[in-house]
Amino acid sequence: xxxxxxxxxxxxxxxxxxxxxxxxxxxxxxxxxxxxxxxxxxxxxxxxxxxxxxxxxxxxxxxxxxxxxxxxxxxxxxxxxxxxxxxxxxxxxxxxxxxxxxxxxxxxxxxxxx
Amino acid sequence: xxxxxxxxxxxxxxxxxxxxxxxxxxxxxxxxxxxxxxxxxxxxxxxxxxxxxxxxxxxxxxxxxxxxxxxxxxxxxxxxxxxxxxxxxxxxxxxxxxxxxxxxxxxxxxxxxx
Numbered sequence: 532x533x534x535x536x537x538x539x540x541x542x543x544x545x546x547x548x549x550x551x552x553x554x555x556x557x558x559x560x561x562x563x564x565x566x567x568x569x570x571x572x573x574x575x576x577x578x579x580x581x582x583x584x585x586x587x588x589x590x591x592x593x594x595x596x597x598x599x600x601x602x603x604x605x606x607x608x609x610x611x612x613x614x615x616x617x618x619x620x621x622x623x624x625x626x627x628x629x630x631x632x633x634x635x636x637x638x639x640x641x642x643x644x645x
Numbered sequence: 646x647x648x649x650x651x652x653x654x655x656x657x658x659x660x661x662x663x664x665x666x667x668x669x670x671x672x673x674x675x676x677x678x679x680x681x682x683x684x685x686x687x688x689x690x691x692x693x694x695x696x697x698x699x700x701x702x703x704x705x706x707x708x709x710x711x712x713x714x715x716x717x718x719x720x721x722x723x724x725x726x727x728x729x730x731x732x733x734x735x736x737x738x739x740x741x742x743x744x745x746x747x748x749x750x751x752x753x754x755x756x757x758x759x
Contacts, residue, residue: 535688562745564746564747571752572751572752573651573734573736573749573750573751573752574689574734574747574749575749576746576747576748579746587746622688622689624688626745632740632745633679633691633694634679634691634745634747635691636681636688636689636690637688638686638687638688639687639688
């Protein structure tokens with residue numbers, strides 16, 4: 532068990548470019564979450580998957596954002612036509628279902644849009 | 646109704662002192678209340694969590710106090726140490742609904758002075 536892994540850890544991109552982040556959850560976890568965190572704020576929920584099904588999307592997830600978890604294992608978060616307001620840390624987390632569903636976070640992927 | 650309000654925004658405590666951080670929630674459906682610790686550049690890490698069927702939970706120097714009627718819960722850090730200097734987030738979720746997604750407070754930046 533190596534924990535939740537995110538890649539890349541840092542990304543600088545020009546406004547208008549597309550970026551993609553990858554998340555590898557803890558292997559036995561069937562739930563996977565994406566959060567966004569800006570400086571001085573708590574993480575904000577974006578979306579979550581149970582296995583390969585995307586079960587909830589926040590209104591924060593505009594049409595430029597898309598997340599996938601094709602085989603119920605790793606997940607990708609793509610941001611199209613990036614804007615400066617997209618600059619944030621994108622956190623991935625995972626958990627198992629059931630009573631003890633502790634949510635474990637990865638180290639995050641920092642995005643800077645210039 | 647989904648909000649979790651956290652105070653204070655920042656806290657300075659002398660080494661050996663008690664750090665107290667408070668949170669309040671509105672949604673009575675919440676049934677899981679974790680506290681996360683986050684160091685700069687890192688993802689949040691679970692510190693301690695409580696469910697509403699108990700009023701207090703202690704793990705080492707960390708204690709959660711929970712007041713269901715007031716819809717408030719707090720984190721107490723006893724014998725605070727410089728290594729405790731970090732940002733602390735309270736959170737809440739409904740374990741069996743909405744995928745257990747966490748709603749976070751705004752965070753408290755704790756500084757423990759030697």
